[in-house]
Amino acid sequence: MIRWFKPVVFLACLGPLARLGWKAYRGLLGANPIEVITHSTGDWILIFLLVTLSITPLRKLTNQRWMIRYRRMFGLFAFFYALLHFLTYIWLDKFFDWREMWADVSKRRFITVGFTGFVLLIPLALTSTKGWIRRLGGKRWQALHRLIYVSAIAGVVHYWWLVKADISKPAEYAFVLSLLLGYRLVLGLLRSTRERKSESLSARSAEVTEV
């Protein structure tokens, strides 16, 4: 891929934040700006999580190896918007009322699950560097980074549980996520049956040779 493409994508990923900033500056965030900021950052977390999760299937289906180089950036942007979302909550929504926030996290399941999803992204963001891949070793690093599945599910459930009656938007996210996770599940199942088959085959051939 062309060299300038990555910085362009990087800037595009900052677009949602720039748009919010511009609207806030011009007073265009409507009657309840804090709600708009919360919902908008929340949406972008889920979008970036889904984009991150779609890199591997897309790469495999289209045979475009270069795509993998964008996965970390998208994942880190998911974390970036999660951080903004979280800061909006503790600062603009709760105004550092720790007692109330503790009550929220322990009593409100949609907060509990959302908070869990956010916390799980922290180790992924911290170990996203090449150095950490080396230190952990490819296999272990990959196992750790499967936490993104849990985090994405937690994010969608968080959204699903907070809406009053209209679940259409969380359902859209859930649909895309189930495709992306379903793809991996099917691939994993195929691989394990193939392995089992070849195992039993080799076992049988071993029997045959013994007879």
Add this chain to the structure above:
Amino acid sequence: MLIRKAADIASSEITPKSLYLSRRRFLAGTALAGAAAVVGAGLAEMASPSTVVRANGKIDGLQQSSFSTDEKITPYKDVTNYNNYYEFSTDKYEPAGLAKNFKTRPWTVTIDGQVKKKQVLDVDTIIKMAAPEERIYRHRCVEGWSIVVPWVGFSLSELIKRADPLPKAKFVEFTTLFDMKQMPGQRGSVLDWPYVEGLRMDEAMHPLALLCFGMYGEVLPNQDGAPLRMVIPWKYGFKSAKAIVRVRFTDSQPINTWNRSAPNEYGFYSNVNPNVDHPRWSQAKERRLGELLKRPTRIFNGYDQVASLYSGMDLKKNF
């Protein structure tokens, strides 16, 4: 805790200025009615001038109400562009646009159920039943935000008196228009349409319960519930049904739409109460639109004069 709170509401023991004034008005009214009986019905009409709406939507001759708060009124722009009106959309920013061409005339309201005589009234007949008042009320949404709105209307009791309910009538049920062509939100099944709300008879007869047809001195904008809506300031906003086409008197408690949709989250009473959380979020605080910091929510939204309606009731159970 609760007993302590009850003792705190000493202000409700004092006869509110409003009631004191309305008693005077009542006395004056009786005197006038007596005179009218002698002189003729024409004089009664003069004693309570009926609503006049000018061509530009302004409502003439608004009487000020002692129920009004002196808190800062929320900007018109916010109250007309941030609406929970699921008949149009579940997105609060959309009803303003989607309700633009909503037809509010001709409009009739059916009055039936436990009444002496079923009636179908034209909305313009209803709004002329009593003198229009401006009432500046706090309005608290169950979602945790609030506004201060100068509504225009008169006490719902004025309509109920004229509806002539039977002694059997213990509740009033309000139904919103069901018209998928005009209300695109009704094409989905987010809620069970048509929208239904209800009040206990004594709640409905409370002078604070407002039958509303205007705000900010003008005819009600479509996205705010035109042509006729309820405003129950001590209850969460969803109790105040919009675009009402039917008022039915019943002997059993109506099942309101949100209660049907999620019975563990939305009760029949739905009085504003900081001590009773919504199962999924706290109701202790609210964000007044236009303010950065949240303010504490007050029991009955600060309308302590309704406390006596619920004396002896467990408000945690009857949420």
